[in-house]
Amino acid sequence: MDDKKLVFKFTESEKGYCFDYSIESSLEKATNELDELDLKLEETVLSIKRLTPECDKLDYALAISSGALCGVIDIFLVAKPGESPLCDITDKWFGNMTERFAKLCGWDGTINEKLSTPDSLHSAIEYLEKKFPIPYDQVKADGAAAEILHLYPKNHHFKSLSHNPTILGLFYSILDQFTNTSHFVSGGNLIEMDYHGDSFELKGKNIPSKFFCAFVNWIGHLISDNSGSSQSKGRGMGIPSPLWTWMNDITVIKDKLKIERTEFEKNYNDFACELFENGYDTRFQVAQSIPVFINEMLVRLFYSVRRIFKYYSVTPREERSFIGLWKSCEPFKNATVKRMLTVAHGTFCLLDVGDAVGSGFATGGGYFNVMEFAMRLNLPGLGRFGISLMGEANRGFILNKINKEKWSLEGEREIVASHIEGLKVLADVYNDKEITRLIDDFMNSSAYEKAFFKSVELAEKRGVPEDRILKNKSDIDSYFVGGNDNG
Amino acid sequence: MAEKKTLEVAKKELETTLAKTIQLIDYLGVASTSLYESLNSMQDIFDEIRGIPDDNRMQYQMLQKMRDAWKKQADDIANDTKSGTNNSTPGMSNIEIGFSTVAVSPSLAAGLATCFETVSLGLLAPSLGSIPTLAAAIAIGAAPIVEPVSALVACIIILSVQSEIDCARGIFTRIYERNNKAYERAIAEISERISRIHSENNRLIHGIKIVKGFGNNYKEMTIDQKYELGTYMNLMLSSTQLVVNPISGLKPFYSNMDLDNYILCLNEKIERCDSAYLTSTDDKRNHAQAVSSKDNCLLEKVTTQKLKNYVIEKRTLLLYLCNLLYGIQLEERDKRVLCKCMAKNKDIVEKYQLTPNDINTYLINTSIGMISNKSKQTY
Numbered sequence: 001m002d003d004k005k006l007v008f009k010f011t012e013s014e015k016g017y018c019f020d021y022s023i024e025s026s027l028e029k030a031t032n033e034l035d036e037l038d039l040k041l042e043e044t045v046l047s048i049k050r051l052t053p054e055c056d057k058l059d060y061a062l063a064i065s066s067g068a069l070c071g072v073i074d075i076f077l078v079a080k081p082g083e084s085p086l087c088d089i090t091d092k093w094f095g096n097m098t099e100r101f102a103k104l105c106g107w108d109g110t111i112n113e114k115l116s117t118p119d120s121l122h123s124a125i126e127y128l129e130k131k132f133p134i135p136y137d138q139v140k141a142d143g144a145a146a147e148i149l150h151l152y153p154k155n156h157h158f159k160s161l162s163h164n165p166t167i168l169g170l171f172y173s174i175l176d177q178f179t180n181t182s183h184f185v186s187g188g189n190l191i192e193m194d195y196h197g198d199s200f201e202l203k204g205k206n207i208p209s210k211f212f213c214a215f216v217n218w219i220g221h222l223i224s225d226n227s228g229s230s231q232s233k234g235r236g237m238g239i240p241s242p243l244w245t246w247m248n249d250i251t252v253i254k255d256k257l258k259i260e261r262t263e264f265e266k267n268y269n270d271f272a273c274e275l276f277e278n279g280y281d282t283r284f285q286v287a288q289s290i291p292v293f294i295n296e297m298l299v300r301l302f303y304s305v306r307r308i309f310k311y312y313s314v315t316p317r318e319e320r321s322f323i324g325l326w327k328s329c330e331p332f333k334n335a336t337v338k339r340m341l342t343v344a345h346g347t348f349c350l351l352d353v354g355d356a357v358g359s360g361f362a363t364g365g366g367y368f369n370v371m372e373f374a375m376r377l378n379l380p381g382l383g384r385f386g387i388s389l390m391g392e393a394n395r396g397f398i399l400n401k402i403n404k405e406k407w408s409l410e411g412e413r414e415i416v417a418s419h420i421e422g423l424k425v426l427a428d429v430y431n432d433k434e435i436t437r438l439i440d441d442f443m444n445s446s447a448y449e450k451a452f453f454k455s456v457e458l459a460e461k462r463g464v465p466e467d468r469i470l471k472n473k474s475d476i477d478s479y480f481v482g483g484n485d486n487g
Numbered sequence: 488m489a490e491k492k493t494l495e496v497a498k499k500e501l502e503t504t505l506a507k508t509i510q511l512i513d514y515l516g517v518a519s520t521s522l523y524e525s526l527n528s529m530q531d532i533f534d535e536i537r538g539i540p541d542d543n544r545m546q547y548q549m550l551q552k553m554r555d556a557w558k559k560q561a562d563d564i565a566n567d568t569k570s571g572t573n574n575s576t577p578g579m580s581n582i583e584i585g586f587s588t589v590a591v592s593p594s595l596a597a598g599l600a601t602c603f604e605t606v607s608l609g610l611l612a613p614s615l616g617s618i619p620t621l622a623a624a625i626a627i628g629a630a631p632i633v634e635p636v637s638a639l640v641a642c643i644i645i646l647s648v649q650s651e652i653d654c655a656r657g658i659f660t661r662i663y664e665r666n667n668k669a670y671e672r673a674i675a676e677i678s679e680r681i682s683r684i685h686s687e688n689n690r691l692i693h694g695i696k697i698v699k700g701f702g703n704n705y706k707e708m709t710i711d712q713k714y715e716l717g718t719y720m721n722l723m724l725s726s727t728q729l730v731v732n733p734i735s736g737l738k739p740f741y742s743n744m745d746l747d748n749y750i751l752c753l754n755e756k757i758e759r760c761d762s763a764y765l766t767s768t769d770d771k772r773n774h775a776q777a778v779s780s781k782d783n784c785l786l787e788k789v790t791t792q793k794l795k796n797y798v799i800e801k802r803t804l805l806l807y808l809c810n811l812l813y814g815i816q817l818e819e820r821d822k823r824v825l826c827k828c829m830a831k832n833k834d835i836v837e838k839y840q841l842t843p844n845d846i847n848t849y850l851i852n853t854s855i856g857m858i859s860n861k862s863k864q865t866y
Contacts (some may be wrong), residue, residue, distance in 0.1 A: 026675040030668075411661050411816040418814050419668035426672065426735065430679045436686070439718065448714040455721035462728040469721060473710075476717035480537055480705045 023430055027423045030416060037413045044406045051399045053339035062302040063340040067347025070295035074348065075355045078288055080375035081279030087287040091227070091235050094283050098227045099124040105131050105220070116233055126230035132220030134173065135200040136162045136182035150186055157225060157237050158276040159184045161252065164245040165222060165282065168252060173218040174211065177202045185248045188266035190255040226282065238281030243379050244272040275374055289380040292348070296384070299344045300331035335395060342388040349385045352378045432461050452476075494656045497663035504670040508737075511677040518684040519730040525691040529723055532695065535703050536716070642828040654824045661815050673736025680729050687726040694719045740813035741861065746798070746806055748864070749857050753795040760788035797853065804839040808854035822851040 055063075077086045102124035103109065111123045129137075137160075157163040161183045162173035172183045180200055184191045202217075204210030228236010247269045254261055307329035315324065331337045360373035435458045442451035459469045470476050643659075646652045698719060701712050708716070767780040798805060817825070829835055830846045839845075 023675045023679055026671060407816070407818070408657060408661075412664065414816060415661065415665045415668055415814055418665075419672065422668075422672050422735065423675065426676055426679075430676075430683075432683075439722070440690075443715070443718070446711065448711040448718065452714040452718045452721070455718040455725070459721045459725045462725040463732060464721075464724040464728055468724055470717045473713070473717075476713055476720070477705075479720065480533075480713075480716065 023423055023427050027420065027427060030420045030423060034413065034416045034420060037409060037416060041406065041409050041413065044402055044409060047402050048399065048406065051335050051395050051402070053335040055336050055339050055343075059303070059306070059336065059340055060343055062306075063299055063343040064347050066295055066298040066302065067344040068351060070291040070298070070344075071348045071351025071355075073291040073294065074288070074352050074378055074381070078291060078378065080359075080372070081281075081284045084284065084287055086290055087284050090283050090287040090290070094238075094286075095121045095227045098128070098223060101220075101223050102127050102131075112230075116231055121227060122230050122232075125224050125227060128220055128224035129230055132217045132224065133200060134162065134177060134217055134221050135180050136160055136173070136176040137221075151184060154237060154277045155273050157281075158240045158245070158273050159186050159248075161185060161248060162218070163222070163225060163239055164248055165239055165242050166245060166249060168249045169245075170215070170218055172252075173221075174214040177214040177217060178210070183252075185251045185269065188251060188261040188269060190252055235279070235283075237276070238283050240272075240276050241280065241282050241285040241379075243285065243383075244275060244280070247272060271370070271374070274371065278371070278375060280375060285380065288378045292345070292378065292381045292384050295344050295348050295381075296341065299340050300337060303331045303337045303340060304329040338388065338391055338395075342385070342392055345381065345385040345388050348381050349378075352376075352381055429461070432458055435461065494660045494663070497660045497667070501663045501667045501670070504667050504674065508670045508673050508677070511674055511681070514681055515677050515684075518681050518688075522684050522688050522691075522726060522730060525688050525695065526723055526727060528695050529691055529698070529719065532698050533716075533720065536701075536705050642831045645831045646824070646827065651824050651827070654821055655828055658815065658817070658821050658825060662811065665814050669736045669740075671736070673734050676734050676736060680734075684726070684729050687722065687729070690722060691719070691726065694722070739810055741806065741809035741858065743806065745861050746802065746809070746857070749860050750795060750798060752860060753791055753798070756791050757788055757795070760784045760791065764788070794853065798857070801839075801845075801850070801853075804841070804845075804850070805854050805857065807835075807839070808850065809857050812851070812854055813858055817851070817855070819848070822848045825851060 073086075078084050081087065099107075099120055105128065107124055107127040109120065111118055111120055112126055115122045115126060151159060162169055162176050176182055177200075180194065182193045184193070202210050203213045222239055225239050228234075228238060247265060250265060251261060251269065254265075308325065311325055311328045312320070356373045356376040359376050360369045363369045363372045435454055439451050439454045439458065442448070442454060456469060456471050460466075470479055643652055643655050646655060698716065701708055701716070705713070705716075761784075764781055764784040767784060826846050826848060830841075830843060835841070
């Protein structure tokens with residue numbers, strides 16, 4: 001044994017010693033431990049409840065229906081660029097936004113008749129182009145450079161880094177404005193061109209103010225380019241979707257790090273550029289987001305409405321409150337609505353991908369038309385489904401961890417409960433203080449017969465074999481005299 | 488999320504509780520020694536009144552001799568065992584109990600004699616030679632006081648997958664916690680006993696003085712004196728129980744008797760299958776049902792018979808497992824990990840002469856079935 005000494009506290013009284021480790025104190029300690037474990041278990045159970053979806057068949061049916069409906073909307077109303085009724089609506093919305101922004105910047109609404117499309121939108125765009133000048137708006141290269149760089153008006157916004165609505169796009173816009181240059185990505189290469197047009201001057205008295213002006217110019221120019229340029233006929237090219245321009249960023253980074261671009265990257269970039277040239281811009285991407293948004297709202301609405309009805313049917317009138325109602329039908333941050341959303345978006349993606357694949361084969365003439373597939377594929381929908389799936393996986397992982405925790409706590413609880421049962425048995429066995437006290441009291445007050453019968457009780461409680469206990473006067477006589485008592 | 492107790496913390500708590508238990512057993516030995524003396528003195532007076540010696544006298548002398556025999560056995564084992572510590576002092580020997588080596592003093596030997604079931608009143612050994620050695624008694628009788636887990640815990644390092652390591656640590660932590668609780672119960676009970684022994688010893692000492700004054704002629708005593716004699720006799724018997732009843736916290740979780748009861752249950756089940764088989768054969772009204780029922784009875788009988796044979800064959804190993812796993816919940820994964828740890832443990836493999844095929848989840852499931860059978864019978 002260790003050299004350390006163990007100290008046991010005990011109190012001494014007339015009746016003897018009493019240690020601190022009594023059955024009573026052990027029972028109290030164990031009961032407290034059990035209560036703590038029960039609290040922890042309750043917390044764990046509540047956590048599990050929060051993470052477990054409680055969708056019934058109708059919830060799943062509604063989610064699937066919503067996903068299917070929005071899938072149909074996506075197939076027929078979004079379709080692909082150039083054949084999208086919804087895209088026409090988003091084009092108009094972006095146009096209106098551009099005009100309102102122009103008015104906010106001081107445009108008086110005058111229409112320039114000299115433009116190729118003399119209407120309010122193009123006039124507003126022209127105003128904004130003048131209001132927010134930038135040096136990187138070369139729409140094409142001249143002569144041989146055009147052939148080498150493949151830089152045309154149709155792909156200018158895609159290839160120009162500063163026209164990309166990304167962080168790198170902002171960086172290069174500011175850089176180009178400071179250095180009077182333009183940066184393009186073409187054929188998997190980063191190209192820098194000097195500005196040779198009308199003199200461009202970045203406004204601002206000092207560096208911070210120049211930075212601010214450069215940033216504002218970038219924003220303003222992007223808004224103007226969103227609905228095409230002032231010289232464009234029809235809807236114009238718009239600005240490329242950030243979901244397709246990321247390869248430009250990779251090209252730039254690799255160029256700076258002197259890493260060679262792969263053939264796949266070049267082919268991907270060309271593919272994305274061709275997609276843009278076919279009208280796949282930010283406006284179309286927003287149009288694609290509409291059925292995804294409708295799907296999201298529908299599912300949350302279905303969830304809330306069902307729970308409202310349930311709340312009113314289950315809760316007695318006097319217990320109803322707005323807070324209670326909101327808590328029961330709030331369509332946020334609960335596992336049930338998230339499960340419904342996963343199912344809805346999954347259904348939507350199933351229909352969308354099915355349509356894209358089908359169209360790819362139908363228009364491929366024996367081969368798979370990748371361009372057709374890419375134009376019809378709803379990336380925001382896929383992205384939203386991906387987020388839902390990640391959420392499910394994360395919840396599953398946490399749930400698994402909590403279930404293990406619960407199992408461990410239940411095991412611990414069982415041990416403590418069993419311990420308490422054992423202590424209760426002991427408490428019953430050693431519940432003899434009253435008996436011994438009475439024996440002492442009877443003896444002290446000369447009530448010897450009463451003391452004797454109490455001693456019988458004590459012997460029985462202690463488990464003395466029945467045949468050995470002296471239970472009455474004749475037993476005493478038998479023991480001491482052998483049954484021949486004449487006393 | 489709730490904080491889990493680690494294996495190391497559980498082991499540390501168990502070591503502390505075990506050390507307290509050993510020390511309290513030592514105090515129990517001291518207390519019981521003085522009680523023996525009072526019991527013997529009181530018995531002397533009763534024998535003089537009766538004129539003949541009582542069985543109890545022999546019993547108390549036997550208890551005294553048993554105490555000395557425990558001590559002798561402990562000395563013998565200490566001389567044979569390879570462990571020796573710096574704590575050895577003249578007149579004492581050292582023995583492995585729990586995690587550490589303990590010096591077995593006469594009082595500890597007396598305390599241990601009190602704690603184990605072999606010293607109950609009904610089991611007076613015909614000769615001293617048949618008293619089991621201390622270590623053997625500990626091994627077969629008192630599972631908690633030996634730590635069968637330590638060897639298995641050492642096998643955790645052999646596991647390669649982190650999840651299996653966590654699994655094994657969880658199992659052994661629960662086992663340590665369960666054993667810790669058993670020792671806590673033992674501590675509570677021993678404390679109660681020690682306090683009662685002291686108070687009843689005082690009562691007996693006081694009674695000896697009073698009873699001496701009654702004289703030796705029972706027939707000349709008054710009724711009150713006779714009742715007083717009877718009271719002291721019952722008090723003596725009651726006090727004796729304090730030194731012979733086994734400590735419940737140190738009893739094995741699953742004993743030989745429990746295993747025998749389990750085998751009896753299996754026998755009863757086989758008999759029931761036999762009678763059900765005969766009944767279904769006699770039922771000629773519904774032939775198809777009878778045939779199906781007959782097949783089921785036969786299948787159940789064969790399965791139960793196989794189980795019975797398996798239990799008898801692996802008796803010792805199953806007893807060890809039942810004590811190891813009593814009150815411990817296990818998932819399927821836990822069982823597989825436990826089998827891995829056991830298979831890697833040379834001590835267990837050698838001790839129970841196991842082959843790799845012997846250690847499987849069927850073994851664990853059988854022991855769990857035996858444990859749940861005991862629980863059903865208890866409730």
